[in-house]
Amino acid sequence: MPKAYFTTPIFYVNDIPHIGHAYNILATDTLVRYWRKKLGRENVFFLTGTDENSQKTVDAAKKANEAVGPYLDKMAKNWQTTWEKCGIDFDDFIRTTEDRHHQKVHEVLQKIYNAGDIYLGEYVGKYCTGCETFLKEDELNEKGECPDHLKKPDELKEKNYFFRLSKYQDLLLDLYAKNPNFLQPEKRKNEVLSFIKSGLEDISISRESAEIGIKFPFDKSHTIYVWVEALINYISGCPEGETSDFWKNCTHIVGKDITKFHNVIWPAMLLSAKISLPKEVFAHGYFTIDGTKMSKSLGNVVDPLDLSDKFGNDALRTGLLSSFEFGNDGDFSVRNFEEFYRTKLAGGVGNLFNRVIILVHKFLDREKVTVTTNEVDIKKDLEKFNNLLEQKKLKASIDHFFTVVDSANQLLNDTEVWKLAKTDLEKATDIFGQLLNKLVVLAQMAEVILPESAPKMKTMLGDKNRLGKAIILFERIE
């Protein structure tokens, strides 16, 4: 059986999870569920975790008046339990403060060093702690500030180790020529390609003054640049390591803001260390909330747990993922979300299951109900759904699910089967059969996009001989 390995970015622990992060991990979890269904659970691996060796986590711990170690433990736990509460079914949660990660980082950095790609030099430049990156003059705003963090970067002058990124310019172009899907969607690939073509400079990969981090294996007085070691988490947490089929079939799901790291620096590091590359990177877009950027200062940051507590995890997942297509930028509004819940979930699929099951029980002898499964239709709808998921079209796959819901509701209303059953039971039985077929397809699709409702749907559908009782899938919320 082929293997598949999916990763999310590891999250900075100084922050608390918001729906921007939840969007990334829910999308990944949805793709994982599709592949687990196709390849079997043991052949699919899902890794997430936390990025902890960053100066900003030390600053945050100080601000909170807490010792760094316990602060990191507390924050990492918060990320992990948040994702568990949101119904994310990851296989492993990696923290970059773990030994297994430190060991792997040493191994990989030593390989890059042995390849002659690390040298000592002096760095003078402007460093933004918010981004954990050096910024060039032309990347700053008119006030000389980082445009994302609106803060003047620190002037740094220190002895640094450098990675010979410039050496990999042509090899990277070659990689993209040979593997056009290494970065998707196309738009993001073009950005990265023009960045590479504009000329790659060697990058500083050490800090002398960092208060936290992993030391170089060959020089313990220097700390490894957090991004360089963070990327290695994907190997530290890979089942069976970097020579395994999991690794070769690895998909990194990232936000579009971090493609330079995942699509320039990371493949160059791997080429240098002579480690095979992951299969692909998919970069999704960013969303605004009601048309404005989500930010703490604006006070419009949405906590995924607030939505999940009130509407449930299936609503959180499908509401977010169906707001705009995966790969594009978009907007999220709580008002549209509530409308989606009311019309598509409670009034749509929830109501459909309830009505059909209740009607079948009312008119047919439940012991004798057999679902006249019309295989062709089921296959056609499922195939379309699966194809969309193979292409990572998450919104389209959810939309297709609701097209089937709508067609079932239409069949129900057009035939007025509840009246028909009183005059022509034979004809009505045939319609009930068609409706139950649709419910069977929906229950199968739900395993991927509505994983908490899927078992309830299955219970309602019962087995070949006996239909289950109606269950309310989505409570009406005022």
Ligand code: MSP
């Ligand atoms: N620690 C790095 C990743 C290292 S991976 C080796 C990092 N962490 S992060 O916590 O800041 O961001 C994690 C992910 O959340 C990124 O993919 C980022 O793009 C995503 N998002 C953060 N805000 C977002 C939105 N408003 N919309 C969509 N995705 C967003 O970067």
